[in-house]
Amino acid sequence: MVETQVWRVDPGAPDLEHTPQIIAAAEKLIQGEIVAFPTETVYGLGGNAKVRESVHKIYEAKGRPSDNPLIVHVATDEQVRAICTEIHPIARKLMDTFWPGPLTLVLPSRSEVSDSVTAGLSTVAVRMPSHPVARALILASNLPIAAPSANRSGHPSPTKAEHVFHDLDGRIAGILDGGETGVGLESTVVDCTTTPITILRPGGISKEQLIEAVGAVSDDPGLTRSDQIPKAPGMKYKHYAPEAAMYLVPSGMERINELISADKNNERTIGVLTTEENRDSYPGADAVLVCGKRSDPESIAHHLFDVLRRFDQKKVDVIYSETFPEYGIGKAIMNRLSKAAGGRMID
Numbered sequence: 001m002v003e004t005q006v007w008r009v010d011p012g013a014p015d016l017e018h019t020p021q022i023i024a025a026a027e028k029l030i031q032g033e034i035v036a037f038p039t040e041t042v043y044g045l046g047g048n049a050k051v052r053e054s055v056h057k058i059y060e061a062k063g064r065p066s067d068n069p070l071i072v073h074v075a076t077d078e079q080v081r082a083i084c085t086e087i088h089p090i091a092r093k094l095m096d097t098f099w100p101g102p103l104t105l106v107l108p109s110r111s112e113v114s115d116s117v118t119a120g121l122s123t124v125a126v127r128m129p130s131h132p133v134a135r136a137l138i139l140a141s142n143l144p145i146a147a148p149s150a151n152r153s154g155h156p157s158p159t160k161a162e163h164v165f166h167d168l169d170g171r172i173a174g175i176l177d178g179g180e181t182g183v184g185l186e187s188t189v190v191d192c193t194t195t196p197i198t199i200l201r202p203g204g205i206s207k208e209q210l211i212e213a214v215g216a217v218s219d220d221p222g223l224t225r226s227d228q229i230p231k232a233p234g235m236k237y238k239h240y241a242p243e244a245a246m247y248l249v250p251s252g253m254e255r256i257n258e259l260i261s262a263d264k265n266n267e268r269t270i271g272v273l274t275t276e277e278n279r280d281s282y283p284g285a286d287a288v289l290v291c292g293k294r295s296d297p298e299s300i301a302h303h304l305f306d307v308l309r310r311f312d313q314k315k316v317d318v319i320y321s322e323t324f325p326e327y328g329i330g331k332a333i334m335n336r337l338s339k340a341a342g343g344r345m346i347d
């Protein structure tokens, strides 16, 4: 057990890099400790990407399988060049268009970072976050920061410092609390070593946005086909799962109400994941949690992981979830929901 310090920071404060909180967190990283910090997607759990022992601490604190590589977070072009052997024109175009921001690029690795970051692969995942606290921490430590999402492996990713504290108190040196994250879902992971480039994990930047920037973009078959192994090792694991059994119900409200009536006879307590538009449509459910507005998919992404965690507090036996159109950010929302439900769906 270590004592987990919590440093509150205002992401809007001037000259963040030189504030006592950021300096304290950066010192921990330099000493080889691991700290959590907010990004524009979710909270990350960071350590020095160059030092094996620091990277091991991340895997250990999360309980993460060591064959699942980490994303390296950078703040400057110079750091990118130190980590990758080559940046071909399409990768460059993606960086110029979407960085800093919620896009991770898989590029050929220069072995500047520890082998344990890349899980022995010849490629490395790199991302330049836009969150001012993340940027300040990278600059103050002057390190490439290896950081997965700051949750215990299998849990929903953290979008609030409280989520990190709940999962990792006593396991990490500190948490920079910069309030709620923005997007609420993780970055899009794109493999730039294939032609065309391949989406390995849908996320904060949509396929439509990528196509607009670079033309051809393919999806990793492992994302949708059960007979294919996903190329991002992390996508094969159970993830984001609330404690209750969750089911996606594409046909929606009426069907969910039928299921609730049937469950009532079996004395199961029932949760429903819904939207602002339908909040009063499930009078028979024990816990109705609203994750945003159907007319505003970004609001759903923003609240999704928090809502999944809140179902655990409600102690329901089963959760029925509405589903969403798989367009724009909707694709990432449905990817996370489907993982949270372990693929279970009711017609």
Ligand code: TXA
Binding pocket: 039, 041, 042, 043, 044, 045, 068, 069, 070, 071, 102, 104, 106, 118, 121, 123, 124, 125, 127, 147, 148, 149, 150, 185, 186, 187, 188, 189, 200, 201, 231, 232, 233, 234, 235
């Ligand atoms: O938004 C995000 O990406 C957050 C914040 C903290 O930046 N980070 C995050 O990291 O979600 P993590 O570790 O939870 O997810 C990284 C994903 C995993 O699915 C991993 O398998 C994949 O990226 N990945 C990492 N390196 C890879 C590589 N060289 N080749 C293929 N997939 C890779």
Ligand code: MG
Binding pocket: 148, 149, 157
């Ligand atoms: Mg994660």
